[in-house]
Amino acid sequence: MSSLADLRAAVEAASADVRADNEGGHGAAPSLERPKKEGFGDYSTNAAMLLAPVLRDQPRAIAERLGGTLTERLGGALEHYEVAGPGFLNLFLTDDWYRAAVAEVLAAGEGYGAGGASRPERMLVEFVSANPTGPLTAASGRHAAYGDALCRILAFHGHEVKREYYFNDAGTQILNLGRSIRARARGEEMPPDGYQGEYVRDLAAEIPDAAERSPEDLAAAGVERLLARIEAALERFGVHFDSWFSERRLHEGSPSAIERALSQLEQAGHVYRSDGALWLRTTTFGDDKDRVVERSTGNFTYLAADIAYHADKLARGFERLINPLGSDHHGYIARLRAVLAALGHDPDLLETPILQFVHIVEAGETTSMSKRRGDFVTLDELLDQIGVDAARWFLISRSNDTTIDLDLDLARSESNENPVYYVQYAHARIASMLAKAGDERVAGALAAETCVELHPTERTLIKRLLAFPDEVAEAAARRTPHRLAAYALELAQDFTAFYRDCRVVGAEPEELESFRIALSVATQRTIARALDLLGVAAPESM
RNA sequence: GCCCCCGUAGCUCAGUCGGAUAGAGCGGCGGCCUUCUAAGCCGCGGGUCGCAGGUUCGAAUCCUGCCGGGGGCACCA
Numbered sequence: 001m002s003s004l005a006d007l008r009a010a011v012e013a014a015s016a017d018v019r020a021d022n023e024g025g026h027g028a029a030p031s032l033e034r035p036k037k038e039g040f041g042d043y044s045t046n047a048a049m050l051l052a053p054v055l056r057d058q059p060r061a062i063a064e065r066l067g068g069t070l071t072e073r074l075g076g077a078l079e080h081y082e083v084a085g086p087g088f089l090n091l092f093l094t095d096d097w098y099r100a101a102v103a104e105v106l107a108a109g110e111g112y113g114a115g116g117a118s119r120p121e122r123m124l125v126e127f128v129s130a131n132p133t134g135p136l137t138a139a140s141g142r143h144a145a146y147g148d149a150l151c152r153i154l155a156f157h158g159h160e161v162k163r164e165y166y167f168n169d170a171g172t173q174i175l176n177l178g179r180s181i182r183a184r185a186r187g188e189e190m191p192p193d194g195y196q197g198e199y200v201r202d203l204a205a206e207i208p209d210a211a212e213r214s215p216e217d218l219a220a221a222g223v224e225r226l227l228a229r230i231e232a233a234l235e236r237f238g239v240h241f242d243s244w245f246s247e248r249r250l251h252e253g254s255p256s257a258i259e260r261a262l263s264q265l266e267q268a269g270h271v272y273r274s275d276g277a278l279w280l281r282t283t284t285f286g287d288d289k290d291r292v293v294e295r296s297t298g299n300f301t302y303l304a305a306d307i308a309y310h311a312d313k314l315a316r317g318f319e320r321l322i323n324p325l326g327s328d329h330h331g332y333i334a335r336l337r338a339v340l341a342a343l344g345h346d347p348d349l350l351e352t353p354i355l356q357f358v359h360i361v362e363a364g365e366t367t368s369m370s371k372r373r374g375d376f377v378t379l380d381e382l383l384d385q386i387g388v389d390a391a392r393w394f395l396i397s398r399s400n401d402t403t404i405d406l407d408l409d410l411a412r413s414e415s416n417e418n419p420v421y422y423v424q425y426a427h428a429r430i431a432s433m434l435a436k437a438g439d440e441r442v443a444g445a446l447a448a449e450t451c452v453e454l455h456p457t458e459r460t461l462i463k464r465l466l467a468f469p470d471e472v473a474e475a476a477a478r479r480t481p482h483r484l485a486a487y488a489l490e491l492a493q494d495f496t497a498f499y500r501d502c503r504v505v506g507a508e509p510e511e512l513e514s515f516r517i518a519l520s521v522a523t524q525r526t527i528a529r530a531l532d533l534l535g536v537a538a539p540e541s542m
Numbered sequence: 543g544c545c546c547c548c549g550u551a552g553c554u555c556a557g558u559c560g561g562a563u564a565g566a567g568c569g570g571c572g573g574c575c576u577u578c579u580a581a582g583c584c585g586c587g588g589g590u591c592g593c594a595g596g597u598u599c600g601a602a603u604c605c606u607g608c609c610g611g612g613g614g615c616a617c618c619a
Contacts, residue, residue, distance in 0.1 A: 295617040331614040
């Protein structure tokens with residue numbers, strides 16, 4: 001139990017007490033929030049307004065009764081309460097409560113905010129999964145930043161998480177890459193849908209005897225080189241995958257994984273033959289139309305491979321599959337859900353958060369990136385320009401369903417203004433302060449019992465620290481890592497206000513210095529943790 | 543035509559499973575370095591939360607319609 005959980009429990013219990021007095025029914029859970037305005041208390045609840053219709057009484061009168069009950073329940077923690085506005089109950093807490101709260105944060109140590117998942121799940125997050133037909137673009141960087149941060153958050157929240165990259169090393173686009181390389185090697189005209197990028201020319205030069213080799217052969221050689229580059233770019237970005245899954249593998253063997261999956265679906269009666277092709281009846285499970293899995297030419301479609309791939313994921317025992325997808329793939333979701341249902345699983349175990357596009361802005365014009373046109377900014381270029389931390393922050397701090405405009409010139413010129421540095425600076429500042437106090441003094445401060453009066457900015461900072469576990473839980477549950485970026489910035493701002501108003505090292509009396517050192521340590525750890533969950537470094541000095 | 547996402551300050555965006563007087567960063571203007579890091583701090587200015595209805599004690603948030611932007615509707619991947 002924490003101070004905050006106690007407080008919430010007390011509000012709910014008091015609410016139940018008041019309701020029981022009048023034998024009321026069941027209501028929505030009362031809120032417990034930090035009001036925006038200072039005069040509205042440290043925490044505020046709408047419990048009375050929720051009870052009003054049930055009890056058929058004035059909200060303000062109910063709030064008054066709730067306040068009385070809470071005063072008894074909370075004892076010395078509640079300084080006083082006020083009934084305000086339409087029936088809010090505003091709670092003002094004592095410094096005792098705040099000091100106990102800081103002690104709890106410190107006692108939790110590195111684990112502060114961790115765990116809390118009501119039901120830990122075995123999760124597979126498949127992300128990026130960009131075809132190895134070119135270098136990784138900045139748009140893929142967004143997927144990498146999002147997927148990796150999400151994995152960090154889910155794992156910290158208590159889930160068992162694996163990261164996987166599924167790569168397409170078979171099929172028409174790959175053959176297309178091979179043909180493009182050969183065209184460059186021979187100085188011939190590019191195929192109509194060929195890859196126009198400069199990197200194809202480089203591949204043609206790197207691969208020995210490229211002009212004489214078959215497109216299939218060149219494709220394999222190209223894929224191998226491009227995959228190595230992709231992995232290197234991701235590692236540089238701080239994103240490491242637990243596994244790399246080859247599509248080609250699904251086609252190999254007899255029967256192949258694809259054939260096995262399709263025969264399973266056939267036995268379940270979900271496939272049929274029409275117009276010379278084999279179809280999956282996805283409409284049974286809510287898709288707009290049925291989908292071809294084996295073309296009349298005898299080749300399997302991409303969907304067929306994906307069926308086998310997802311059957312494989314499930315066979316590996318994952319209880320939750322998370323596939324962040326680009327917004328251009330959202331039409332694919334109904335199909336994928338239908339596949340899971342046809343395989344006999346609950347389609348809801350598959351989640352597909354959508355990431356909107358990253359647009360390139362040049363001279364005021366925006367375009368979306370196209371690998372085929374060779375019109376893109378690579379992740380490496382972005383990292384060269386603004387560095388890993390600024391890039392990760394830039395790509396993760398916005399909601400996944402907002403498009404991002406990337407103007408490389410602007411990004412470079414503004415990188416010094418990136419809020420990530422503000423957060424890192426707060427962390428470094430604390431490190432410097434604590435270094436000045438010395439390890440021994442810090443250890444002493446953490447062990448000290450203190451009973452000092454608090455400054456308002458200290459209370460604000462403590463409330464922010466207490467919000468961290470809920471922020472993590474929210475980011476995990478809603479698959480929204482960007483919330484933690486917003487939180488980290490707010491935490492840094494609250495710390496900076498505290499730093500401005502409250503002398504730490506050298507504060508008198510010693511008890512006061514002890515308390516402030518302890519509060520600084522709690523803040524430093526929490527900033528470091530929030531940054532870590534976003535994949536951003538927390539430097540000791542800047 | 544059908545489906546998904548977005549529309550909030552000059553710009554980039556938080557806030558969106560209902561709460562009180564809507565926030566931040568950047569940019570603009572004006573101040574602050576003998577005192578724990580000025581990558582900082584303080585002040586000023588800046589808003590029909592796309593539009594119109596509806597539900598509610600209460601709507602940026604929920605519902606409906608419309609307008610604008612992006613994306614998707616393959617025997618491509």
